[in-house]
Amino acid sequence: MMDRLDTIPPEQLLARGFAHMDRRAFLRLAAMAAAGAIASARGFAADPPASVAPGAPELARFPEKTDLILLTDRPPQLEMPLRYFRQELTPNEAFFVRWHLSGIPTSIDVGTFRLAVGGHVENPLTLTLDQLRKDFEQVSVVAVNQCSGNSRSFFEPRVPGGQWANGAMGNAKWTGVRLRDLLEKAKMKSGAVDVTFQGLDRAPLPATPAFIKSLPADRAGELDAIVAYEMNGAPLPMLNGFPLRLIVPGWFATYWVKALNEINVTSEKFPGFWMAKAYRVPANPEMAESPKELAKDTVPISTMPIRSLFARPEPGEQVPAGKAYDIEGLAFDSGKGIQKIEVSTDGGKTWADATLGKDLGKYSWRLWKFTWTPGAKGPTTLMARATNAAGETQPATPRWNRSGYARNVIERLEVTVG
Ligand SMILES: Nc1nc2c(c(=O)[nH]1)N[C@H]1C(S)=C(S)[C@@H](COP(=O)(O)O)O[C@H]1N2
Numbered sequence: 001m002m003d004r005l006d007t008i009p010p011e012q013l014l015a016r017g018f019a020h021m022d023r024r025a026f027l028r029l030a031a032m033a034a035a036g037a038i039a040s041a042r043g044f045a046a047d048p049p050a051s052v053a054p055g056a057p058e059l060a061r062f063p064e065k066t067d068l069i070l071l072t073d074r075p076p077q078l079e080m081p082l083r084y085f086r087q088e089l090t091p092n093e094a095f096f097v098r099w100h101l102s103g104i105p106t107s108i109d110v111g112t113f114r115l116a117v118g119g120h121v122e123n124p125l126t127l128t129l130d131q132l133r134k135d136f137e138q139v140s141v142v143a144v145n146q147c148s149g150n151s152r153s154f155f156e157p158r159v160p161g162g163q164w165a166n167g168a169m170g171n172a173k174w175t176g177v178r179l180r181d182l183l184e185k186a187k188m189k190s191g192a193v194d195v196t197f198q199g200l201d202r203a204p205l206p207a208t209p210a211f212i213k214s215l216p217a218d219r220a221g222e223l224d225a226i227v228a229y230e231m232n233g234a235p236l237p238m239l240n241g242f243p244l245r246l247i248v249p250g251w252f253a254t255y256w257v258k259a260l261n262e263i264n265v266t267s268e269k270f271p272g273f274w275m276a277k278a279y280r281v282p283a284n285p286e287m288a289e290s291p292k293e294l295a296k297d298t299v300p301i302s303t304m305p306i307r308s309l310f311a312r313p314e315p316g317e318q319v320p321a322g323k324a325y326d327i328e329g330l331a332f333d334s335g336k337g338i339q340k341i342e343v344s345t346d347g348g349k350t351w352a353d354a355t356l357g358k359d360l361g362k363y364s365w366r367l368w369k370f371t372w373t374p375g376a377k378g379p380t381t382l383m384a385r386a387t388n389a390a391g392e393t394q395p396a397t398p399r400w401n402r403s404g405y406a407r408n409v410i411e412r413l414e415v416t417v418g
């Protein structure tokens with residue numbers, strides 16, 4: 001089962017696949033395990049970044065990860081820096097991290113790990129990692145994993161929750177087995193209502209609800225969901241859900257349960273906190289409400305609305321006048337397919353088509369580029385607007401909601417031509 005790092009000798013840990021980890025990373029991993037026992041102290045401080053510009057975000061380096069923007073360290077919430085917005089696939093070490101509960105797994109014994117598929121089924125399964133690989137067809141999908149609260153910090157009025165900029169997202173090639181195949185083998189009984197997913201993370205206090213998510217049983221098989229054991233051709237990093245995680249392409253990351261070891265079919269509506277109380281949005285198609293008039297009806301958040309983001313120039317960057325400059329960005333939706341990106345370099349007065357990058361599949365993000373030769377010196381506003389194959393595009397004003405979810409307003413980037 002799950003070992004705590006403070007109870008097993010380091011030699012044994014190294015034998016479990018952490019040999020490539022540098023000493024500092026190893027110490028942080030050990031600290032993560034110890035942190036569970038030190039309830040009152042801040043578990044472990046961030047490694048000091050090499051150099052910090054005034055006002056720059058704090059960086060931290062966790063095991064198997066590169067320097068990422070630190071939101072909180074217990075539980076770890078780490079944001080991907082802007083330079084990775086220019087890559088088709090996010091390197092595993094740069095992939096953002098978000099956990100809800102401080103009791104996160106820090107070491108897994110792959111020999112004794114089991115994935116259980118049970119509940120309202122005729123043929124409950126208890127699978128080793130080897131069986132999962134051998135007994136089921138292997139499939140891959142490139143898909144964006146985006147936190148519901150990505151870009152939350154830009155909402156006005158401000159909403160509580162992790163104050164993410166735009167980097168609570170990443171794009172990777174996920175490899176594993178179809179959720180559909182697992183459910184078919186387990187044979188859901190008639191009257192199945194929900195399928196629930198739980199991982200190995202645990203709440204520090206019994207009063208905190210376990211992190212369990214659910215999908216409707218009648219849809220779980222239709223979604224292109226995967227139980228993944230690989231990310232970009234390598235085992236998942238521990239912080240991104242080693243050894244297995246659920247991938248629900250096109251859906252917000254809250255469903256992408258990490259360190260997944262329990263799939264359960266229910267015969268009644270699943271009443272868990274993280275479905276019934278949290279991760280809900282106003283029940284209108286815009287998922288919007290106003291601070292003065294909160295929506296009465298809410299529904300669980302599900303698919304990601306279309307959006308595009310700038311990768312370059314970076315905020316505050318000065319763009320030289322009279323020289324060709326490549327504005328770069330990325331765009332994605334819930335899988336209907338990015339069809340067009342339009343860019344404005346004059347604050348929305350005129351728009352022109354950007355050039356789309358490689359198509360890595362309908363659930364992937366798509367890079368784009370727009371060559372701009374700025375004329376007059378001075379400040380100007382860049383905007384980018386994506387449209388998908390279903391004709392859906394982005395709103396001109398932010399769709400505020402109390403949790404700061406699903407932000408997809410047309411971005412405005414103030415730059416100076418100099
Ligand atoms: N077991 C478990 N899985 C989880 C979570 C969690 O707290 N526990 N958080 C979810 C949320 S809200 C997000 S945004 C993503 C983050 O995935 P990442 O850490 O791989 O980037 O994991 C999802 N899966």
Ligand SMILES: [Mo]
Pocket residue numbers: 098146147148149253254
């Ligand atoms: Mo999230």
